[in-house]
Amino acid sequence: MPEQWIKPYGDTLNDGLVQLSFTLPVENGPRAIKAARIYAGKLNLKNVTVACAEAMDDAHTFFVAYGRAEPAIDYSEIRAEEATVEHMDFYEINDRIRKDLNRRICVVGATIGSDAHTVGIDAIMNMKGYNQDYGLERYPEIDAYNMGAQVTGEDLLKTAMDINADALLVSQTVTQKDAHLHNFTELMELLEAEQLRDRFLVIAGGPRITHELAIELGYDAGFGPGTLPSQVAAYIVTTLIKRRIMLNAKC
Amino acid sequence: MEKIPLNKEQIGRVKSTAADIAGQIREMIRTYSTVCVERTLLRLYGVDGVVDDETPVPNRVVDILVEENRIDSGVTRALAAVMIKTGRDAKTVAELIARRRIPLEDPASYDMERIMAVEQELARKAVDVLDHSRKRKQAAIDRWGLPVQPWKYMITATGNIYEDRTQARSAVYSGADIIAVIRSTAQSLLDYIPYGPTTEGFGGTYATQENFRIMRKALNEVSERQGRYVRLVNYASGLCMSEIAACAAFEDLDMLLNDSMYGILFRDINMMRTFIDQYVSRLICSRAKIIINTGEDNYLTTSDAMENAYSVTASQLINEAMAKDALLTDDLIGLGHAFEINPKIENAFLYEIAHAQLARQLFPNAPLKYMPPTKYKSTNIFYSHALDTMFNLASITTNQGIHLAGILTEAIHTPLMQDRYLSLQGIDYVFGLARGLGDEIAFKPDGLIVNRAKRVLDETEQLLDELKDIGLMEGVALGKFANIKRSRDGGKGLDGVFKKGPNYSNPVMDRIEREGVINA
Numbered sequence: 001m002p003e004q005w006i007k008p009y010g011d012t013l014n015d016g017l018v019q020l021s022f023t024l025p026v027e028n029g030p031r032a033i034k035a036a037r038i039y040a041g042k043l044n045l046k047n048v049t050v051a052c053a054e055a056m057d058d059a060h061t062f063f064v065a066y067g068r069a070e071p072a073i074d075y076s077e078i079r080a081e082e083a084t085v086e087h088m089d090f091y092e093i094n095d096r097i098r099k100d101l102n103r104r105i106c107v108v109g110a111t112i113g114s115d116a117h118t119v120g121i122d123a124i125m126n127m128k129g130y131n132q133d134y135g136l137e138r139y140p141e142i143d144a145y146n147m148g149a150q151v152t153g154e155d156l157l158k159t160a161m162d163i164n165a166d167a168l169l170v171s172q173t174v175t176q177k178d179a180h181l182h183n184f185t186e187l188m189e190l191l192e193a194e195q196l197r198d199r200f201l202v203i204a205g206g207p208r209i210t211h212e213l214a215i216e217l218g219y220d221a222g223f224g225p226g227t228l229p230s231q232v233a234a235y236i237v238t239t240l241i242k243r244r245i246m247l248n249a250k251c
Numbered sequence: 252m253e254k255i256p257l258n259k260e261q262i263g264r265v266k267s268t269a270a271d272i273a274g275q276i277r278e279m280i281r282t283y284s285t286v287c288v289e290r291t292l293l294r295l296y297g298v299d300g301v302v303d304d305e306t307p308v309p310n311r312v313v314d315i316l317v318e319e320n321r322i323d324s325g326v327t328r329a330l331a332a333v334m335i336k337t338g339r340d341a342k343t344v345a346e347l348i349a350r351r352r353i354p355l356e357d358p359a360s361y362d363m364e365r366i367m368a369v370e371q372e373l374a375r376k377a378v379d380v381l382d383h384s385r386k387r388k389q390a391a392i393d394r395w396g397l398p399v400q401p402w403k404y405m406i407t408a409t410g411n412i413y414e415d416r417t418q419a420r421s422a423v424y425s426g427a428d429i430i431a432v433i434r435s436t437a438q439s440l441l442d443y444i445p446y447g448p449t450t451e452g453f454g455g456t457y458a459t460q461e462n463f464r465i466m467r468k469a470l471n472e473v474s475e476r477q478g479r480y481v482r483l484v485n486y487a488s489g490l491c492m493s494e495i496a497a498c499a500a501f502e503d504l505d506m507l508l509n510d511s512m513y514g515i516l517f518r519d520i521n522m523m524r525t526f527i528d529q530y531v532s533r534l535i536c537s538r539a540k541i542i543i544n545t546g547e548d549n550y551l552t553t554s555d556a557m558e559n560a561y562s563v564t565a566s567q568l569i570n571e572a573m574a575k576d577a578l579l580t581d582d583l584i585g586l587g588h589a590f591e592i593n594p595k596i597e598n599a600f601l602y603e604i605a606h607a608q609l610a611r612q613l614f615p616n617a618p619l620k621y622m623p624p625t626k627y628k629s630t631n632i633f634y635s636h637a638l639d640t641m642f643n644l645a646s647i648t649t650n651q652g653i654h655l656a657g658i659l660t661e662a663i664h665t666p667l668m669q670d671r672y673l674s675l676q677g678i679d680y681v682f683g684l685a686r687g688l689g690d691e692i693a694f695k696p697d698g699l700i701v702n703r704a705k706r707v708l709d710e711t712e713q714l715l716d717e718l719k720d721i722g723l724m725e726g727v728a729l730g731k732f733a734n735i736k737r738s739r740d741g742g743k744g745l746d747g748v749f750k751k752g753p754n755y756s757n758p759v760m761d762r763i764e765r766e767g768v769i770n771a
């Protein structure tokens with residue numbers, strides 16, 4: 001196999017070994033175990049071993065199985081999108097705002113819809129920040145308004161207009177039944193209907209958010225687990241600077 | 252038992268300060284009522300069902316009272332007048348009013364003695380509902396006995412009550428003592444209780460009386476098969492706090508999440524509304540012998556467990572005082588706390604033991620509700636399972652009451668059937684392995700654990716002293732709990748709070764308060 005082609009690594013390179021656990025809605029017994037093995041085989045795993053089969057009740061069995069996966073993929077062809085963020089610290093960011101934008105930046109953040117989770121958006125916005133990285137409220141050159149949770153799209157937009165925000169920071173944690181997709185989409189539709197889409201940088205974030213997903217939903221960027229406030233600030237600043245340069249070029 | 256040598260006088264002081272703080276709130280509760288309380292009364296009088304657009308009858312009747320500016324006398328008197336006029340029962344009368352087939356009457360134009368007689372009859376029937384539930388649960392306990400503590404508490408949250416039923420059965424089969432059906436996202440902000448069985452929910456299943464009934468019936472069946480009584484839990488906190496308590500009593504629920512401040516802090520529900528509703532819901536719980544669970548564990552998701560451990564203890568003391576005000580006895584007060592210290596801190600386990608042991612000693616007779624790690628759960632499910640193992644050890648060592656099962660997929664999704672199974676297996680393993688550990692060990696008198704517990708108690712006392720001066724409402728406004736600030740006039744549901752008028756009557760509350768704690 002050429003070097004850029006890859007497979008799961010268990011004990012030796014390219015053995016393709018994977019571990020999976022699942023439940024079948026049947027009573028435990030030899031037949032259930034066989035069913036589990038055949039099922040794993042249908043997933044295209046070879047040399048399947050059902051290592052564990054335990055009855056969870058009289059009609060459900062839990063399995064742990066191992067098998068060798070066949071397919072290999074060409075790693076050189078894989079591309080993953082990430083929001084392009086220049087690494088800058090707190091001081092550099094404030095400096096760039098002062099020098100290159102020559103005005104303060106204003107951002108507004110909220111968790112929208114019925115989602116009540118605020119810890120994520122707070123981690124980005126509150127003074128204290130996240131993992132020893134100051135939150136946006138701490139930045140002297142940024143005015144940050146955190147509206148908290150359960151905010152409607154309309155209220156977020158109204159506040160954004162009132163304070164003349166540069167960027168909207170939108171958080172979603174609950175993903176069951178695609179609640180987050182629904183809420184993100186609704187907000188985007190509202191922005192478009194009000195013809196305000198281009199007026200703001202619109203940034204999505206949350207534990208199940210990727211940059212790719214955010215772009216798909218029409219947002220400018222997306223940030224997932226472990227995001228630091230400085231990454232978000234750096235993204236906002238550099239994007240605003242870029243946009244200004246583009247705008248000037250147009251005139 | 253007294254593993255940590257705490258200062259007895261100090262314990263006496265913090266308990267009495269907490270009682271003073273609760274007492275200030277009690278003054279406010281006496282003066283006001285809420286639309287939710289009035290709807291609760293209607294439910295206890297047997298009013299149920301929905302009209303045209305799925306509006307519950309209790310909501311429609313109370314809305315009409317509000318429209319006609321009669322709410323300040325409460326719903327009971329108005330209902331009694333129409334009952335006298337029509338000669339029909341409460342349920343029928345309420346339905347007719349809700350459909351606007353008959354108008355409300357002015358109670359003043361009726362003989363006061365007759366009105367009061369009808370009110371007393373309504374109250375008797377309402378309290379009967381609660382007494383029935385109490386007796387049915389007592390009978391189950393008499394028959395099967397109580398499981399040893401810590402009781403294993405498992406959640407279901409599929410959104411579909413029938414699927415929850417399957418999941419619950421499986422969890423009981425794997426050893427769960429208690430099944431909690433998590434509510435659908437944001438149900439707590441609905442100002443009505445949905446009606447009938449439901450199959451669509453987000454991150455949980457709607458709490459409806461019919462869903463309660465479906466699950467209770469399923470658990471009764473597995474109880475029979477397993478020869479042990481399985482308890483059922485739901486969530487009361489929210490805009491329908493006391494109404495949910497009424498539904499829970501009708502369907503013999505054993506426990507309710509019923510915190511005096513959770514709705515204020517975590518759902519931005521108005522504080523007056525919450526304090527009043529929680530009081531009435533707790534009166535119901537006390538009479539129907541529903542164990543309440545409080546929500547202090549949540550504070551440690553928005554604030555740090557080392558920095559703010561005292562806020563948990565202070566809140567437990569306040570919740571306890573408020574519960575006692577509402578006639579709940581120790582065995583019904585499931586005070587909450589959690590294993591949420593950052594696992595990267597060296598000796599975090601020792602501090603967890605200190606916190607858990609402190610709670611145990613402050614509330615020796617309460618079935619403490621102990622929450623597993625959630626905030627520091629990782630999407631690496633194997634690592635998360637290891638966290639839960641240490642939590643299980645802390646729980647058995649400090650002899651907790653209600654042990655919420657930690658789930659290895661906590662940071663990903665609401666639990667799958669297999670996640671519950673693995674969790675229960677882990678719990679049984681540790682509980683069996685270390686059952687007697689707590690009885691065997693003593694703590695070093697000047698060691699980390701003892702000093703930590705003492706320090707938390709000192710900080711608790713400071714906060715309570717401050718709250719006694721400024722008042723609990725001001726304390727909440729200043730962000731003393733969970734680092735969340737809520738203003739007295741802010742939040743949802745304030746428009747449903749009203750000042751009791753001179754003719755206000757609430758014969759159910761009066762009766763429960765008058766008769767006090769009922770045992771056996």
Ligand code: B12
Nearest residue numbers: 116117118119120171175176205206207227454455661664
């Ligand atoms: C804390 C917590 C709560 C607290 C929330 C308190 C609060 N004020 O926020 C409480 C107890 C109130 C709560 C309630 C509920 N919760 Co909850 N909760 C959690 C928990 C334990 C931790 C979440 C958290 O705080 N993470 C820490 C932060 C820092 O991480 P983060 O959010 O990912 O944020 C980072 C990045 O994502 C990013 N980011 C986030 N937002 C944004 C925004 C922008 C613009 C940017 C740039 C970046 C960014 O930056 C942050 C820092 O790096 C998780 C489980 C877990 N361990 O993940 C469950 C969890 C999220 N909750 C869950 C559920 C279902 C609920 C409820 C709906 C349950 C119910 N039925 O009632 C309710 C919510 C009701 C409602 N109306 O929303 C589920 C969600 C399942 C799903 N995938 O849909 C989880 C996964 C638990 C579970 N396994 O069931 N919860």
